[in-house]
Amino acid sequence: MPFPIPTDFAYPLFFPKISMRISKKKRDHPFWKIIGLQHLYTYYYFFELTALQDGTSYVFLHIAREITKWLFQENEYLLQKNIKTLLELMEFSPYPFFDASLTFIIGHISYVLKELIKNQKYIDTINQLSSLALNTLVKQRVEESLGEEVSNLSSKDIRMSCVIALLCPLRQKIGSCFATAPAIRIQKQDIGGLLHDLETLLHQACMRKVIEGKEYVVPMSPSCGEAELHQMIDLRNHSFLEFSPGLIQALTKVGVLRKEDLYWNRARQLKKILDFLRAKFSFLNIQELLREILIDHWKKKHKGEVHGNGLTTIYQVAKQTFISLTQCSLLRSWEYTLASFADYKIDFYKWNLFTSLGLEYEKQEGIGQIIYTICQEKLQSLTKEYDLLEEERQRAIDHVNAAEKLLVQAYSYEALHRAKTELSTQDRHIHFLSLLQEEKKESATMYASLYSFFLEAYVKKFPEYFQEIYDPDLLAEEEDLFVDSPAGFRLVYKYGRSNPSLWTLIYTKEEFIEALTKFFLAIEPDVISTSPFPKGKKEMESLTTQILHHIRSESFFHFSLIRVQDIEPHGEKKKMRTPWSYIAGGTIHALLACYYKQSQDLQKEEKNIHTPEELCIFLIDLLKGLSLEGILSKNPKSSLLMYSPTHAFLLQPGLDFFRKGWEDRGFTYTWIRDFFVEPARQLYQSMLLNIRAQETIWHFFAKGEKLPILPISPSPLSPSNWREWILQRYSSFFSRKRIANFDSFLRKSLPLVDQSEMISLASQVIREIDPSFLTEARQFLQEFSSSYSFAYYPFYYFYSLVKAALFAASSYSSSSINIDHKLREALQKIAVFPPRVISFADSNWMLFLLAFVINPGTLKLELWSVDFCEIEGFPMYAWDNYWNQKEKNTWGVFTKPQEYS
Secondary structure, eight states: OOOOOOOSTTSTTHHHHHHHHHHTTOBOOHHHHHHTHHHHHHHHHHHHHHOSSOHHHHHHHHHHHHHHHHHHTTOSSOOHHHHHHHHHHHHHSOEESSOHHHHHHHHHHHHHHHHHHHOHHHHHHHHTOOOTTOOHHHHHHHHHHHTSOOSSOOHHHHHHHHHHHHHSOOOOOSSOHHHHHHHHHHHHHOHHHHHHHHHHHHHHSEEEEEETTEEEEEEOOSOOOOGGGGOEEETTTOTTGGGOHHHHHHHHHTTSSOTTSOHHHHHHHHHHHHHHHHTTOSEEEHHHHHHHHHHHHHHHHTTTOOOSHHHHHHHHHHHHHHHHTSOOHHHHHHHHHHHGGGGOOSOGGGSHHHHHHTOSTTSTTOHHHHHHHHHHHHHHHHHHHHHHHHHHHHHHHHHHHHHHHHHHHOOSHHHHHHHHHHHHHHHHHHHHHHHHHHHHHHHHHHHHHHHHHHHHHHHHHHHHHEEEEEOTTOOOSOOOTTSOOOEEEEEEEOTTOSOGGGOEEOOSHHHHHHHHHHHHHHHHHHHHHTOSOGGGHHHHHHHHHHHHHHHTSHHHHHHHHHHHHTTSOSSHHHHHOBTTEEEEOOOHHHHHHHHTTOSSOOOEEEEEOOSHHHHHHHHHHHHHTSOOHHHHHHOTTOOEEEEOSSOEEEEOTTSHHHHHHHHOOSOHHHHHIIIIIHHHHHHHHHOOBOHHHHHHHHHHHHHHHTOOOOOOOSSOBOHHHHHHHHHHHTGGGOOHHHHHHHHHHHHHHOSOEEGGGHHHHHHHHHHHHOGGGHHHHHHHHHHHHTTOOSSEEOHHHHHHHHHHHHHHHOSBSEESSOHHHHHHHHHHHTTOSOOOOEEEEEOSSTTOEEEEEEOTTTOOEEEEEEOTTSSSEEEOGGGHHHHHOSSOOEEEEEOOGGGGO
């Protein structure tokens, strides 16, 4: 089977492919033998080639799993001596040539292992984990985290899954930033807190917090998220789909592909299957693709039969295998369980469920209106009956008065006897009528108070039987990477029990109605027994019966749906809102207050921001006023939780250039201008792009964007003037997103490196890093330069080429020095490096920092996301609307980390 080989530098996976080829000739140091670095290079390439799953996520999880296997080896327990040995191996040659992502995870793993060494209690907590009496969902998450099928889970397996969750860096996948940001911080800075949560999840399948004497319990998230399964695939134009590690692994697990076959042979077999499907379908999402493949396989195996639980079972196994290849299920379950604390509400009236039920009497066809109407009708009926009794009593009194007169006027014994009898009869009748009136009065008093009593009783009982929890699978339509999708919350019926494993999630109208029915029947005896109306049992039972009839009516559900959808003014969230589920922006404020057991919001500093420059000044000024030296001396990577109008993330005061800004005691505006803005502007304005330079940049950009090769300006232009020229002349090609793509590509292309100077400049850099590499590295560079047809190298390609040359010249696949760090220093020394950026926060997204950047195309200070090397970046154009808003555009920082530590 022909292997896909890049033919030129414009191929987006040129350097991962080159790295994979070079790695086959290199030796691994002992630590990287544990990991299997060659395996990583290959699989990472396939993940990036097929673009169905994130290759870096796989790298993180694979390393965490392999290290965990080595740490336990043949032992049942995690041993400190194994951790120390591993740290020694890591320190010998920790930096692979591969990618900055490996440097990131090695730093994280090193931190975790050192924390375990320092705190024996953490190791003890892990070693005390047991497989006894595990919840079914917990067992499934443990097996998925291990990444292999386990016939009988042991205590060792539980401990290993916990260590994998510690070692695998958490990154955000869907719109859960309000939970992901605190979760990342806990994993990075509070291993003890994470271990406590994992222990509770593993043994109790829930998390618990006590706030002001009241326990709040959230069940283990029933899902780890299936967002990537909804990714749409263009089957007929996706050339390398058969190489997808996720599809091959999933289809191997369920027997469609043979496990004994080599990867290449399985890819060849998958290509035949895909070619068959391409004749029937143009587009399928991943779960549809898996279903179609499995249906066809099932038909062949079972002679055309497509029904039965077996097909459903293998379909679920295939989906979960696909997901768990790049996701630590236990860690993700913890993150999404944590997210449910964002919906912590003391007051039931704030619930989506409260709105749907219509408990206020004025809500049409609501439960409150039914109770109120019944009570009012009964009250009116009782009042009318009371009045009729009063009329009859008055007539009886008149008869008594008449009888008393006859008694006085009696002229014979018989007349006296008749009068006395009449008087006695009417007295008894009046007494009877008075008793009836008293009963009516008591009933009327009861009905007059019954609506309030029922409402109070129900409001008290609903939280005992229902709860709204975070559901990662409940998503609005897909958003841009940099705009968080709103979070989804789902209703759970608890049966009045505290054990979350017995709770039921509600997904349909029928399940919603059934849960309400069970609720009203379950609480009826308790409500009646606590009633202040001991004689009203029959009436209250009748009222409950009428409520049960009403909630089963179409009118109740119809208006229930209208009430909850009226909460949202318009859009996708309105359409997706139901009485049992809704889309909403999760709030980090509520989550932090609940998780850290605070009765009030944590202390924060907020400001309405209208430009990136204003944000930069606000953050630097804020940090100047905080005492951070002590915190950063203990952990330079310490972070503060921060939020924008649409996103929660981690402010990192210790980032190098950012720290220089807030440690400077001069005027903040002046420092930003003199040390950041003006140097960058001057550098970009000094660059002139001649026609050859313009052709080089446009060729690579156009190829990636599938644009035609267009005529270029004949005059030399600065980057900003050239951008303006391009956008004016070819405006029809440029959407807002493509403009951002162009700005991104322009920045990483500058400064350009002249082809005639490439080897000379690269040699200077290599000599600075390791002179012994020079001869072989030059040979590598000459081989590639001979086939390069452009006058200039875009900076990013030059950087990657030098890095590849260093790799080619090395005998090993890793180094004792941080290659990216040294390469950056050497390039800055010879003034071949883009202007500095002010990286200030971890964005939560995979390997992206938030940074202030001088855009070479506009010469403005802008907010971008950048990679950890600060070479590749992308404008945060999706947030432009927030800068332009006249109303509140609040950014904030939680300024007291001791409140959330």
